[in-house]
Structures are given as structure tokens and as C-alpha cells.
Amino acid sequence: GESVGLHLPTLSVQEGDNSIINCAYSNSASDYFIWYKQESGKGPQFIIDIRSNMDKRQGQRVTVLLNKTVKHLSLQIAATQPGDSAVYFCAENEGTGRRALTFGSGTRLQVQP
């Protein structure tokens, strides 16, 4: 079965608030993680990635945190905007030389104006 899962299927936030989307993974050998954003009817869009030798990485308005001890990944979106409404997926690379990704089940982010 899937080795990556999410705590919340739907997250509703007010515009301007910060959003936190969580993801749990089970494969301790995974060494590379990516967050994707998928809008309805479109392919996933790369947001940010992080390697297992890091615990935090920041981008524009987004931050990814990695806690390897509890195998937990989170995506923080600052000052959430209506355009951030989408389904967010975490994905992991198993680090075995196999370059495919395993995707989590996804969280829908709804931004209320």
C-alpha cells in the first residue's frame, strides 16, 4: 500500500491566514520529498522540495519542515490567498535508486475570502 499519507483531507482557512498541511510517511529510507499543488483538471505543479539531510527549507511564501524522527512532513503557506486553493500532495523518493515517487493521498485547501 501507500507509504505516504495525510492527516487531514480538507483544510479550510481564511484569506490572509497561514496554512499548514501535514503528511506522514512510513519509509524511513526515503531521502527526498516534494510538495505538489494540483488545481482541478491540471497536472501537479512543483512547489518545494527537501532532502533528508535538512529539516527546513523556505521558498516564496512556503516553508517545508521535515521531522525524520517521527517521519512527518509539513508544508506551511504564509498569508494564504484564494489562488492557493487546490489539492496539495506530498511525495517521497524511496532512496533505493528507484527514481519514481510515491504520492500521499492529498489535502484539499479551501481559502475563504
Add this chain to the structure above:
Amino acid sequence: GAVVSQHPSWVICKSGTSVKIECRSLDFQATTMFWYRQFPKQSLMLMATSNEGSKATYEQGVEKDKFLINHASLTLSTLTVTSAHPEDSSFYICSELEGSRETQYFGPGTRLLVL
């Protein structure tokens, strides 16, 4: 990031027919591309890894004779759904690997509806 296109963006076909979906890398040569399938309100499931110049590697449970993959050039991989049935109706998405990294960039997807 990498730019990937897919064609067609949507297709409707009759049961029993075959459908070909193209995935193109527009900005660099991709030796490895991936094909995923996504059912409504579900996550992406890897179908196969497409390797330029060699046979594709299929995931467990994916029939290689039904989902034919050809990666004859460094910029094009094709997925052919043979003898399509209504249960093959899905959103098919390809991705390419950026160089030596593991980052995958995805195409816009192809919506397949089999009647």
C-alpha cells in the same frame, strides 16, 4: 522547472478502441519519463517508468500489453491504451525527471473517457 506537454488534453473513445497519448519534453532531453493515472478525488498512482531506448518498467498490477509505452526519442514518450474499456477512464499524467535530480515535473494531463 522543466516544461512538459501532453496531447491530447482530453479524448472520448468507444469501448474496444485504442488511444495514444503523447508526452513531450519541451526544454531538455529526458531519458526517463513516468506515467501516472489518477482517478477522481484520488492520488496519483505510478503506472510505469519510461526509459529512452529501452523497455518500460511497469508497476505491479499494470498490464504491459494493455498500456503500451514507447520512448523512442529523448523528447517524446507515448502511452497507448489498447482495447480501452470504461474502467480505463481516468486522468493520465506524465512527468519527466530533471537531470540528475529526483525532481519530477508534470504535464497537464490527459482526460480519457471510454464509452
